[in-house]
Amino acid sequence: MNQERYIKIKQTQDGQERRYGDSHYRFEIQSDLNEEIIKRFCTEILRPCHTIEDKWRENCKKAGSDMGLYFGGFYTFRNKGNGLFEYYVFEPYCD
Numbered sequence: 001m002n003q004e005r006y007i008k009i010k011q012t013q014d015g016q017e018r019r020y021g022d023s024h025y026r027f028e029i030q031s032d033l034n035e036e037i038i039k040r041f042c043t044e045i046l047r048p049c050h051t052i053e054d055k056w057r058e059n060c061k062k063a064g065s066d067m068g069l070y071f072g073g074f075y076t077f078r079n080k081g082n083g084l085f086e087y088y089v090f091e092p093y094c095d
Contacts, residue, residue, distance in 0.1 A: 005031070006030075007030075010029075012028055013026035023090070024090060027087045027088075039087075043087075051075070
């Protein structure tokens with residue numbers, strides 16, 4: 001039995017807020033798919049990012065921190081209920 005599924009994406013924030021500033025990307029996703037599928041779609045396809053905020057911030061506090069991890073940025077993913085999700089990606093400025 002074929003059953004149609006949907007993902008509706010609205011980008012609410014895109015790029016730098018000012019010159020030489022960090023980049024911010026925010027999406028609202030509405031879907032009838034489960035949370036794990038949506039999270040994987042966001043982190044692998046929509047705006048790839050693989051580091052959660054806590055791990056990124058912990059790395060920044062360490063002496064001799066991993067700069068690759070730093071410049072890769074971080075993401076947050078939140079289930080707002082009723083099939084609505086929020087996905088946010090932060091990328092630090094790099095000249």
